[in-house]
Amino acid sequence: MEPLNITKDIIQRQIKERNTLQFERRYHVIDPFIKRLGLECELEGHSGCVNCLEWNEKGDLLASGSDDQHAILWDPFSCKKLLTMHTGHTANIFTVKFLPHSNDRTLITGAADSKVHVHDLTVKETVHMFGEHTNRVKRIAAAPMWPNTFWSAAEDGTVRQYDLRESSKRSQVLVDLTEYCGQHVEAKCLAINPQNNNYLAVGASGPFVRVYDIRMIHNHRKAAKQSSIPGLHTFCDRYKSVPDGAVQYYVAGHLPVKQPDYNNRLRVLVATYVAFNPDGTELLVNMGGEQVYLFDLTNKQKPYTFLLPKKCHSSTGELLSVCIICGI
Template structure:
């Protein structure tokens, strides 16, 4: 136990004494990373030069004395981060861009595993630089490798042929065998021939948990104890051999996805209860229009929190989401308050009932600090500064939860109309109604969200319920406008002819360029439909960056307890968010083009980043008297530009350039009433 005197020592004392006392390091690390002020001082320490291509991956060893980086130049470089110099350069035998590198645990930091675009995964001795093993089982690019800290000499790989493979260096393995014995998960068994595994991670607190990201919006959490290894997966060659002495054209690094040349036989080794799916609730839509909209969304990176209770996911073409693995969240569409015929005591129409929820104790007086934040946010809302208003509502809710704050934040989300905002507003409205079932504005805004999210039937029911519950407001312009829009939409639905199954199939066949083969051929298994139906929702959302140009863009925890979130962006910036409030704390210029990789030092307050540039950058807190030249001051405008980049429809861009920009048919509702957050209104769809 550390003495009381030791606990009271400041950072400088701990910094000096950690050099002679190993027990000080953890104390120093925890204390030095706990201040948000240090985060705001984060600045560039140095640039490590040595690669001759894009640096696609970074990895610290367990104690943080070595930083490994790998690049398009087929090299793995080991750096000393404190002396800021190269320790060793390994010229690998890869013939494709290296996408992932990992230190194998409990091997004295002597072995690294790599995966690359040549369909191979290798292991190397970091002392000699010699290759120890090579696996050529994959039939497409190997995108990610992960390890379990309690399992030495073993690593897992994810490749774009849809496989998750387990590699044990202690077991002899013949890649040329007709039957492979190292496939743990084969996504194409349930998803069809287009499925690709993009990333994976193992929970270091519960190493039986394996998270997998694919080229779709769903995140899969497997229990490895319930999965049996595939021993009858037949393989067939799809191109020329990949271990050639000359560079190969990129054309051969593709998967042959025809039924005749299917790489693997369909073999099911995943039981119903061995996997849990997660997906943001607004993406889980089953109609064809939603399929078109979200078909290009895939997971570029995922990682478990330091305590193993949360899973952080970076969705390409979308935002960053945090899923709680212990207190899992149901889709908001499933927990909307049910309407029942229940007469209120004051006689003003019927009411709603929230099953299994105790009667809330209403708080009418907010704490002084919370009230001040609310008033300031309301003022910013009036000034149409919706992002800044949401930031203040986030801070207020983190201090004190009440229905007014959730309802007001929902109003700001509805007005801002960024991707996912309507669903976030719906979540806030449902939460507000749990805290106060008679909150009029939250009820109306919930109805607006349901309508704008395409839930026409539900919006009709809740609008009728709103009229019965709050009859004095049915003459308001906003109510009349929403009612007219719902009636118009309902009439249009009635007049649309219903397509027969043959017509539907013909429609799909005529759109081969838009719908992937697995959607056309309905190859998804019944188990896949079951898992998707029971997918859980997100707990937090982080926005502001743009993730559309690369499929290796990371998002990671930062800080002693993982209290911050960091991620790169297509505009050459990287962002730092507070995990709980979801507020952005800092934006820094990290690359001339794109920031892909961000890895936090395991104990020191240091962050390593890389991207399209040929350098690795190290970041630490700067002294107060040094100006941070890389800091971007205006988060709101930066985030808005990135949001527009992600949401822009290419066809709409063409029309705008031709002077034919699309007009929104519902702008009249915003013109009718520029309401304060305390009022209710409708909005145009995002």
């Protein structure tokens, strides 16, 4: 590694905006800093594997979920356990999330029992239970712009949206991946863009990561509902829940070509984690069974077109295609 000259780098950062990201990466992860890292403390309280952690908005509280079906609230800076509650789940908890603008009062959990539960931490009670998913719930996402709304991704291949203001207390399917990827697809993770809460990234089984514009999906469904005639349903009314232009695909350029080889070796490609950077310009993807990728969302490359397999031919025999935004 070349010697650091922080004075020179600060000047370059001021006069060249494109050097900002390089400066941050260089001085946040350097050898002297790494060598100073050490174990601060251990937080003990769960009786099963800890599967998920989540910070509150201020960054002074930490929530954890475990195979023991309990959620624990911690003060990690004083290494204290503040609250323990049974969540009402009957299987392993895979995801926990604070609801924004709830003053850290509302915690949401998702578990292997296919349920999503909403808890009031001040009274240690489960106030809402949602059971529409039909397979394990792997991730919960929330957005500051919508303090009463959150989303869940599950291994039934669907992403559901919840609005706690709805009197019916039922969720709706926002995205159904089984319509496009087959009945065996599993949604594994999701994240909301922190700068523009209208964009939702979804990772699932397969090499592609999808970023949806939630506004376009809702507007499309509202328009379709208003224009539909009772008793008359067209192909588009029934099946086209995600309109054209509402989703962009991101994939490492070599993965679509290599996917058959991975399948032959029983090495499944699954996006197990997705996260936006703080300014929403980059998307980090952990591709289970492969590598970790960082996609630049602002400088997109020209889309490539991949022909789908023969089994995906339309009823007229016309070969369908899909446009992919390659990040690498």
